[in-house]
Amino acid sequence: MPSKKGTKNVIWFKNCSTKDFSQVGGKNANLGEMLRLGLRVPPGFAVTTKAFNTFIDRGRVRNEIVRTLSQIPPENIHALEEAGRQIRERIESTPIPKNIVKEIKEAYQKLGDLCGNPDIPVAVRSSATSEDTKMASFAGLHDSYLWVRGEGEVVQYVLKCWASLFTDRVIAYRNQIGWPHDKVTISVGVQKMVNAKCAGVMFTIDPIMGDANKIVVEGNWGLGESVVKGEVSPDHFLVDKQTSEILEKNCAQKLVCYQLEGNKVVCRPPSPEKQNQLCLKDEELVEIVRLGKISETHYQSAQDLEWAIDVDLPFPENVFLVQTRPVTSAGKPKQSNTDIIIDMMSSLFRR
Amino acid sequence: MKFYDVVPGLDFMEEYDLEQSPAWFLDATHSVPPWTPMFGWFWINFCRHGMQYGAETLSLPTVKGWDWRFKDGGGYLTLLMVDSDKEKAEREKKFREAIRPFVENYEGLWGGYVKEILKRYENLKTLDVSTASNIKLLENFEETIDTCRRMWEIHMHMMYGTYTPYVLFEQLCTQLLHIDDTHPTFHKLVAGFDNESFRVDRRLWEFSKKAKEMGLDGLFMQTPSKQMKAKLGESDKGKTFLKEFDEFLEKEAGWRMERMAEINVPTWQEDPTPGFETVKMYLKKGGEFDLDQDRKKIEKERKDAEKEVLGKIAPEQKSWFSMLMKVAQNCSRFSEEHNHYLDLYTHALMRRSCMALGNRFAKSGSINQPEDIFFLMPDEVRKAGINPDKLNLKPIVQRRRKEWEEWNQNGNPPAIFKEGFTLEQAIGGLVQSLDPIALKVVVGSMPVPKPELKADLMGTCGSSGVAEGIARVVLRDEDLPTIQKGDILVAMSTSPAWTPVFSMINGVVVDRGASLSHAAIVGREYGIPVVMNVFTGTQVIKSGQRIRVDGNLGAVFILDK
Numbered sequence: 001m002p003s004k005k006g007t008k009n010v011i012w013f014k015n016c017s018t019k020d021f022s023q024v025g026g027k028n029a030n031l032g033e034m035l036r037l038g039l040r041v042p043p044g045f046a047v048t049t050k051a052f053n054t055f056i057d058r059g060r061v062r063n064e065i066v067r068t069l070s071q072i073p074p075e076n077i078h079a080l081e082e083a084g085r086q087i088r089e090r091i092e093s094t095p096i097p098k099n100i101v102k103e104i105k106e107a108y109q110k111l112g113d114l115c116g117n118p119d120i121p122v123a124v125r126s127s128a129t130s131e132d133t134k135m136a137s138f139a140g141l142h143d144s145y146l147w148v149r150g151e152g153e154v155v156q157y158v159l160k161c162w163a164s165l166f167t168d169r170v171i172a173y174r175n176q177i178g179w180p181h182d183k184v185t186i187s188v189g190v191q192k193m194v195n196a197k198c199a200g201v202m203f204t205i206d207p208i209m210g211d212a213n214k215i216v217v218e219g220n221w222g223l224g225e226s227v228v229k230g231e232v233s234p235d236h237f238l239v240d241k242q243t244s245e246i247l248e249k250n251c252a253q254k255l256v257c258y259q260l261e262g263n264k265v266v267c268r269p270p271s272p273e274k275q276n277q278l279c280l281k282d283e284e285l286v287e288i289v290r291l292g293k294i295s296e297t298h299y300q301s302a303q304d305l306e307w308a309i310d311v312d313l314p315f316p317e318n319v320f321l322v323q324t325r326p327v328t329s330a331g332k333p334k335q336s337n338t339d340i341i342i343d344m345m346s347s348l349f350r351r
Numbered sequence: 352m353k354f355y356d357v358v359p360g361l362d363f364m365e366e367y368d369l370e371q372s373p374a375w376f377l378d379a380t381h382s383v384p385p386w387t388p389m390f391g392w393f394w395i396n397f398c399r400h401g402m403q404y405g406a407e408t409l410s411l412p413t414v415k416g417w418d419w420r421f422k423d424g425g426g427y428l429t430l431l432m433v434d435s436d437k438e439k440a441e442r443e444k445k446f447r448e449a450i451r452p453f454v455e456n457y458e459g460l461w462g463g464y465v466k467e468i469l470k471r472y473e474n475l476k477t478l479d480v481s482t483a484s485n486i487k488l489l490e491n492f493e494e495t496i497d498t499c500r501r502m503w504e505i506h507m508h509m510m511y512g513t514y515t516p517y518v519l520f521e522q523l524c525t526q527l528l529h530i531d532d533t534h535p536t537f538h539k540l541v542a543g544f545d546n547e548s549f550r551v552d553r554r555l556w557e558f559s560k561k562a563k564e565m566g567l568d569g570l571f572m573q574t575p576s577k578q579m580k581a582k583l584g585e586s587d588k589g590k591t592f593l594k595e596f597d598e599f600l601e602k603e604a605g606w607r608m609e610r611m612a613e614i615n616v617p618t619w620q621e622d623p624t625p626g627f628e629t630v631k632m633y634l635k636k637g638g639e640f641d642l643d644q645d646r647k648k649i650e651k652e653r654k655d656a657e658k659e660v661l662g663k664i665a666p667e668q669k670s671w672f673s674m675l676m677k678v679a680q681n682c683s684r685f686s687e688e689h690n691h692y693l694d695l696y697t698h699a700l701m702r703r704s705c706m707a708l709g710n711r712f713a714k715s716g717s718i719n720q721p722e723d724i725f726f727l728m729p730d731e732v733r734k735a736g737i738n739p740d741k742l743n744l745k746p747i748v749q750r751r752r753k754e755w756e757e758w759n760q761n762g763n764p765p766a767i768f769k770e771g772f773t774l775e776q777a778i779g780g781l782v783q784s785l786d787p788i789a790l791k792v793v794v795g796s797m798p799v800p801k802p803e804l805k806a807d808l809m810g811t812c813g814s815s816g817v818a819e820g821i822a823r824v825v826l827r828d829e830d831l832p833t834i835q836k837g838d839i840l841v842a843m844s845t846s847p848a849w850t851p852v853f854s855m856i857n858g859v860v861v862d863r864g865a866s867l868s869h870a871a872i873v874g875r876e877y878g879i880p881v882v883m884n885v886f887t888g889t890q891v892i893k894s895g896q897r898i899r900v901d902g903n904l905g906a907v908f909i910l911d912k
Contacts, residue, residue: 211667342447346450349413350516
């Protein structure tokens, strides 16, 4: 995709909006939208399609790719795999233009300053643009590289995301729908990994009772995995949606939690005193609920969210939403009674 | 002659079976006293098949049904758990579709199955077993085996599918309304439904009215039930009564035995004594007793409870909640009806087929008496089926009968565990399986100790209310006639053949039970208190002692010690 004059190689999420879709892709644009609404997400920036286009057009990489792919018959899977491998190698071994490398590194340093950690761990992930959005979900173009540290590493994983446009599945899919290989482009998001003190989930409707006047928050120490996967009985909070009054605080004995140690996520028991201590302070809980309500109002349906409290930043800037999606089990107005009952019966077997 | 194992391939073998699973439980509801080898063969093979068929057809996410073994006449079971989370997730996807008919079209599903199985029964019954050739009898035997297999498939598909929504309903009642399945309001919600078992009961009560109208009540009271048939045959009035009664047995109630899970006792058709016994019981109670009125009262209580509960449910939840309640309420009806249409009927026809062959075998001299057939295996029946006169099966029968008598004397342990494995771990496993049958029929809730009550036994509430009366400890079906009006029945557990006595007793205490076990369901339908899971009731309470059963507290008090 030809780049417009005046566009940048790097745009901060807080400056992204749906208007920038073609430059930053769907995922990054959405993060920008969330920030605009006041839905706090971990800070970061997008490496735009302009950066990719500049890279791929220089040194005739794009021409070479097109030539390689036009020479193989589309039905020859083996040849296609081999071509894909060659192209990816070619991309990953081509140096990125110096000014782009500089901009990415500067952005990363700024992010590090913001969080008080020059080696701040980030997630690097592809963010597909319009025509490729469908393909992205089809071909599994969802590569996320987590816990990436240091500017050199970040640049290297941006390159990996770019190369992922030419995995064999993606190539095959493009052939199938007749999308020309020379027009593809991609943006990459670089976002702070949440260094979670505690994390968990929130439903802006009581998912079991279907009570739309209540918000349920569940959490545990460390990263959110333990709660999302249902590996612990988490602390359970019930909050009135209208008044934000805390109705219930149930402290569970939390026997495991996920924590970052070096570059690895490990599963450990929390310290003895933390096991029987609520993982959220009241002010944190109220802030989480406030974000949940904004999200529900914006998306106009009950939301199933993941949240985390970061240790690197001060309150309330450290209260993050990591994920938001419509609640599927309860509260869907058009769901039939049978489906509601089946949903609940099937959840019986998940405890 | 080489003897087979009793249930070849399915006899309990400690060294292998404890490796497969560290905990095996005795099915005390069905296999105490010990089964005859023939019945054991049927049960172990097909109940096992049915449970795994049912769990697989429904794709239950956490359990693949039960495995069964035969040990000294006892049926021992263990749960087949789903181990990996990945498999659970895959099964759950299919489960969501497989359970749908139970929510949307229960009547259609159950009605269709009843029709299918009744058709098989009619086919089996068309053969006149007294005149049929040996070949035809053998053919009938094979078809009976296949009918039993199919019966268990239907049985367990229906049972798993019926009890799963019940478990959800109970859980929601606990969460939303703070009433669990030991709470009186909950009991009212799931009682007051008509079913086939009650219709039989009502018909027997109608016969008692008829006997009185015809002036036969005196005869009934004086004559032991065993001789009733002969006595009735002596007069014209009696003959008229008998003709109608026989018709009733043939069409409605004759295809059952006093013990549900055995085939070595006569069906009501062969020996209508239990039916006469019940008629007599209703006569004793007096003509003013109106079963229908009692039933109507319970039905009304249910409707009131429904209103009360729905009043407490948030408006936006009412619609699906009341639908779920209806689905869960199917349990009461299903529990009694499935026994009537499935177990009892099939077992009666198994007996019919076996006895027909037994008669031929005995006549030809290959066994001593027709009942010896219950000590043979199907393969041995096949071996001798066409030419029984050429085979001497007496040594097999003699050996197995002797063993069976020993089993009866010794009894079977309630559970067999691998060394170092504890009851707590085993119960934990059952609970973890989330198997609805294990939870709501076998295990049940555990009693909460309440020392301040100074009760002699603590259990859980199967049906609420308080009653006092004379304790009658009944360990075997044969002892049922010892029960007097107003007694408190004390038993290990109860079965459908016991249903009629519920209308004359004041309360029930059972050693083991859960909210969907027979004693609880029928106790609720008759509105009498039932205390379950007292574990040692049959040992601690002595027949003749005056006791108080407090269903509400789950407590039993012995009043004269």
